[in-house]
Amino acid sequence: MQLTNRSKQVSNKEMTLAEKMYLPAVVGGLAITLRHFFRKKVTIQYPEVKRYLGPIYRGHHVLKRDEQGRERCTACGLCAVACPAEAISMVAAERKKGEENLYREEKYAAVYEINMLRCIFCGLCEEACPKQAVYLRHDRMVPVFQERDEVIYGKDRLVEKMDDRYIRVNNSEVKATPTEPSLTRAAT
Amino acid sequence: MELPVLIVKGLIILVIFGITLLIATYSTYAERKVAAFLQDRIGPNRAGPWGLLQPIADAGKMFFKEDFIPAQASKWLFILGPCLAMLTALMSSAVIPFSDSIRFAWDKINYDIPVQGIEINIGVLYIFGVVSLGVYGIMVGGWASNNKFSLLGAIRAASQNISYEIALGLSLITILMMTGSLSLRAIIDEQATFFEWNIFTQPLGFVIFLTCAFAECNRTPFDLPECETELVGGYHTEYSSMKLGFYLFAEYINMFVSSAFISALYFGGFHYPFMSLVNEALENSMGAVTGHNIATLICFVVFFAKIFFFIFFFMWVRWTLPRFRYDQLMNLGWKTFIPLSILNVVITGAGLLYDFKYATWLIAIVMIVLAVTSTSRAPKRETIAQGTV
Numbered sequence: 001m002q003l004t005n006r007s008k009q010v011s012n013k014e015m016t017l018a019e020k021m022y023l024p025a026v027v028g029g030l031a032i033t034l035r036h037f038f039r040k041k042v043t044i045q046y047p048e049v050k051r052y053l054g055p056i057y058r059g060h061h062v063l064k065r066d067e068q069g070r071e072r073c074t075a076c077g078l079c080a081v082a083c084p085a086e087a088i089s090m091v092a093a094e095r096k097k098g099e100e101n102l103y104r105e106e107k108y109a110a111v112y113e114i115n116m117l118r119c120i121f122c123g124l125c126e127e128a129c130p131k132q133a134v135y136l137r138h139d140r141m142v143p144v145f146q147e148r149d150e151v152i153y154g155k156d157r158l159v160e161k162m163d164d165r166y167i168r169v170n171n172s173e174v175k176a177t178p179t180e181p182s183l184t185r186a187a188t
Numbered sequence: 189m190e191l192p193v194l195i196v197k198g199l200i201i202l203v204i205f206g207i208t209l210l211i212a213t214y215s216t217y218a219e220r221k222v223a224a225f226l227q228d229r230i231g232p233n234r235a236g237p238w239g240l241l242q243p244i245a246d247a248g249k250m251f252f253k254e255d256f257i258p259a260q261a262s263k264w265l266f267i268l269g270p271c272l273a274m275l276t277a278l279m280s281s282a283v284i285p286f287s288d289s290i291r292f293a294w295d296k297i298n299y300d301i302p303v304q305g306i307e308i309n310i311g312v313l314y315i316f317g318v319v320s321l322g323v324y325g326i327m328v329g330g331w332a333s334n335n336k337f338s339l340l341g342a343i344r345a346a347s348q349n350i351s352y353e354i355a356l357g358l359s360l361i362t363i364l365m366m367t368g369s370l371s372l373r374a375i376i377d378e379q380a381t382f383f384e385w386n387i388f389t390q391p392l393g394f395v396i397f398l399t400c401a402f403a404e405c406n407r408t409p410f411d412l413p414e415c416e417t418e419l420v421g422g423y424h425t426e427y428s429s430m431k432l433g434f435y436l437f438a439e440y441i442n443m444f445v446s447s448a449f450i451s452a453l454y455f456g457g458f459h460y461p462f463m464s465l466v467n468e469a470l471e472n473s474m475g476a477v478t479g480h481n482i483a484t485l486i487c488f489v490v491f492f493a494k495i496f497f498f499i500f501f502f503m504w505v506r507w508t509l510p511r512f513r514y515d516q517l518m519n520l521g522w523k524t525f526i527p528l529s530i531l532n533v534v535i536t537g538a539g540l541l542y543d544f545k546y547a548t549w550l551i552a553i554v555m556i557v558l559a560v561t562s563t564s565r566a567p568k569r570e571t572i573a574q575g576t577v
C-alpha cells in the first residue's frame with residue numbers, strides 16, 4: 001500500500017566515494033535547514049492569537065434557552081446518565097404558576113452543575129439531551145482555573161445569556177463530512 | 189610589572205572571563221532560538237522581550253531543583269566531575285588573543301597591553317592540554333555515578349576524545365609548520381593578508397579540524413556520550429540541579445572556545461581585509477593612542493563576528509545532521525582522518541620545501557576529481573517502480 005508519493009526506494013548498494021565523504025550530503029542538508037531558517041514560521045501565539053477549531057469543536061457547555069428566552073432543560077437527568085465522567089448533577093423542581101416565561105417545560109432544573117475538573121468534553125451529554133438543551137460550544141473554551149471552587153460551574157455560568165446567544169454553524173457549512181448523528185441534527 | 193599594567197591586565201582578564209560566561213549563557217538561548225527557526229518555529233519568547241531573560245529563568249530553575257547524590261555514588265568524585273568540566277572549560281579561554289592591544293600613556297611612557305588573558309609562546313599546546321583535561325570531568329563524573337549508562341557514556345566520551353585528538357593535532361601541525369610558532373598571536377599575525385588566511389592555504393586541514401572540533405565538544409553529529417536513545421542521559425544521567433547545569437554550561441563554553449580557536453587558526457583571528465589601511469588612517473586622524481584603541485575595538489568586534497558565526501554553525505549543524513553510529517564515528521576518526529591528516533602534513537612539508545603555500549589544494553582537487561569520476565562510473569541504483577512492492 002502506498003500512502004504518499006514521497007517515499008524513496010532504499011538500496012544497500014556500496015556507497016561511491018563521494019557518498020562516503022559525507023560532505024556533499026552534509027552541505028545539502030545544511031542548505032535545506034538554512035532555507036527553513038528564513039521561512040515564515042507556523043507558530044500560532046496561543047493566548048493572544050486563537051485558531052478557529054472548526055464547527056464541531058467541543059468546548060464550553062451552554063444551557064440553551066428557546067426563542068422566548070425560556071430555559072429548555074427539563075431536568076430529565078439523561079445527560080447525567082450519559083456522562084461517562086459523572087460530571088453532571090442537578091436538582092429538579094416543578095414550575096409554578098407565572099413562571100411560564102422562565103421555563104419551557106413543567107419541570108425544570110433548579111440547580112444544574114457541571115464539574116469541569118471531571119468533564120472530559122466528550123459531548124455525550126449533548127447527544128443524550130432530548131430537549132436540545134445542553135450544547136458544547138465550538139467557539140469558546142473553558143478557561144484555566146486556579147482555585148478548586150472555580151471548577152464547579154453552576155447555572156449562573158452555564159445558562160445562555162439572551163444577548164450572547166450561541167449559534168452553531170449550519171451543518172451544510174461544515175467542511176468535513178459529518179458521520180455522527182449529533183452533527184446532522186439541526187442546531188437551534 | 190608596573191601598577192597600571194597590572195590594573196589593565198586584570199581588567200582585561202575580568203572582561204574576558206565575564207564575556208565567556210555571558211556568551212555561554214546566551215548560547216543556550218541562541219541554541220533554542222536557532223533550533224526553533226530551523227524547524228519553522230519561533231522559540232522562547234515569553235520571558236522578557238523576545239525571551240531574552242530565558243537563560244536567567246533557566247538558571248533559576250536549575251538552582252532550585254533538588255541536588256541529588258545517589259546513595260551508591262562516590263560522593264566527592266561525584267561533586268568533582270562537574271567542577272572539573274567547568275574549570276577546564278573556563279581555563280582554556282585564557283590564551284586566546286581577542287584583539288590587537290590597548291595603548292595608553294602613563295608617566296609619559298606608552299604601554300601596549302595585548303587584549304589577551306596571557307600571552308604565552310605555547311598557546312596552542314596550552315589549549316590542547318586543557319581541552320584534553322576536560323574529558324576527566326566527564327570520566328570522573330560518569331564513573332562516580334555508579335550507573336552503567338553513565339559509565340558507558342563516559343567511556344564513549346573518553347575514547348572519542350582520544351581518537352579525535354590525534355587527527356586534530358595532526359591537522360594543526362601543518363599550521364605550526366607554516367608559522368613556525370606555537371603562539372596563537374604569532375599564528376594570527378601570520379595571516380595578516382586575506383589570501384594567507386589558513387583556510388585558503390589549508391582547506392583540507394580546516395575540514396578535518398572542524399569535524400574533530402565537533403567531536404571534541406561532544407556536539408551532534410558526534411554527541412554519542414549523551415546519546416539519549418541508547419544511554420538515557422549519558423554521563424550525566426545521575427546529575428541534577430546545578431551540577432547538571434555545570435556540565436551543560438561547560439559544553440557551551442567549550443563551544444565558544446572552539447569557535448574562537450577555529451577563527452583564530454583558520455580565519456585570521458581579528459584580522460580583516462584592509463586592516464592595516466584602516467589602522468593607519470585611524471592613527472593619523474585621531475592620534476596614536478585613541479586611534480590605536482579604536483582600531484583595537486574594531487578588531488575585537490570583527491573577531492567576535494567570526495566567533496558568533498561559528499557558534500551559529502555549530503548549532504546549525506546540530507539541528508541538521510543526525511547522530512553517527514559509534515562504529516562510523518571510529519571508522520571516520522581512525523581510518524579516514526588520521527591517514528588524511530598525515531598526508532596533509534607530508535604535502536604541506538613538500539610545499540614548504542619549494543616555498544609554495546597552497547600545496548594542499550592538490551589533495552583537495554584530487555579528492556574532488558576522484559569523487560566525481562567514481563560517482564559517474566558507479567552503477568546506477570536499480571529503482572523499483574513505485575507501487576509494485
Ligand code: SF4
Nearest residue numbers: 083119120122123125
Ligand atoms: S461533555 Fe461528556 S464528560 Fe463532559 S459533562 Fe458532557 S457527557 Fe459529561
Ligand code: SF4
Nearest residue numbers: 073074076077079129
Ligand atoms: S440538559 Fe437535557 S438531558 Fe440534561 S437534564 Fe436537561 S433536558 Fe435532560
